[in-house]
Amino acid sequence: QVQLQESGPGLVKPSQTLSLTCTVSGGSISSGDYYWTWIRQPPGKGLEWIGYIYYSGSTYYNPSLKSRITISIDTSKNQFSLKLSSVTAADTAMYYCASYYYDNSGYRLFDYWGQGTLVTVSS
Amino acid sequence: SYELTQPPSVSVSPGQTARITCSGDALPKQYAYWYQQKPGQAPVLVIYKDSERPSGVPERFSGSSSGTTVTLTISGVQAEDEADYYCQSPDSGVTYWVFGGGTKLTVL
Numbered sequence: 104q105v106q107l108q109e110s111g112p113g114l115v116k117p118s119q120t121l122s123l124t125c126t127v128s129g130g131s132i133s134s135g136d137y138y139w140t141w142i143r144q145p146p147g148k149g150l151e152w153i154g155y156i157y158y159s160g161s162t163y164y165n166p167s168l169k170s171r172i173t174i175s176i177d178t179s180k181n182q183f184s185l186k187l188s189s190v191t192a193a194d195t196a197m198y199y200c201a202s203y204y205y206d207n208s209g210y211r212l213f214d215y216w217g218q219g220t221l222v223t224v225s226s
Numbered sequence: 227s228y229e230l231t232q233p234p235s236v237s238v239s240p241g242q243t244a245r246i247t248c249s250g251d252a253l254p255k256q257y258a259y260w261y262q263q264k265p266g267q268a269p270v271l272v273i274y275k276d277s278e279r280p281s282g283v284p285e286r287f288s289g290s291s292s293g294t295t296v297t298l299t300i301s302g303v304q305a306e307d308e309a310d311y312y313c314q315s316p317d318s319g320v321t322y323w324v325f326g327g328g329t330k331l332t333v334l
Contacts, residue, residue, distance in 0.1 A: 150325040
């Protein structure tokens with residue numbers, strides 16, 4: 104079973120870049136069966152899909168965040184990462200990494216999630 | 227941008243049936259996924275591909291689809307089902323995914 108663990112600074116200053124890494128264990132990030140995903144949730148609010156990346160490097164981003172997001176993958180470390188630039192207090196949230204599993208027909212089935220990491224944007 | 231609409235809250239008594247709806251223009255073409263989230267925990271998938279149930283999810287959870295609306299049904303609601311529920315689905319071109327605003331299920 105795939106396990107995911109987020110890591111990165113818990114506090115980021117306004118206008119700086121938020122950087123998080125998700126380490127994958129129990130499976131290979133180079134597997135073509137998964138899309139590696141970032142999701143966030145501001146305190147007391149709903150879930151927001153940020154984007155995902157395929158092992159080939161193909162990325163898909165939330166249009167509302169696209170200008171500030173970069174998701175990358177490091178197959179040698181079995182990790183994928185999120186960078187969010189020009190952060191403001193509105194970017195304060197619990198950030199989750201997840202993996203979406205797809206079957207051979209191209210349909211998304213189940214998923215695995217990390218426990219999440221809280222990032223606060225404050226000076 | 228694409229949106230999914232859920233009712234903010236649903237309340238039911240134990241043993242009754244709870245129905246949570248999610249509406250979106252692309253739902254006739256795209257599958258929906260449902261998550262349960264309890265306080266302080268990561269979301270857990272309870273329904274995928276509109277009506278499929280992951281291993282380990284109780285049979286009282288079911289999903290259905292009709293036109294632009296998908297519905298999560300919890301039959302014989304138990305106190306432990308009190309949680310926030312989110313639907314998720316991609317836009318018509320599957321270029322990005324969207325969550326509904328979430329529905330707080332209260333078990334009276």
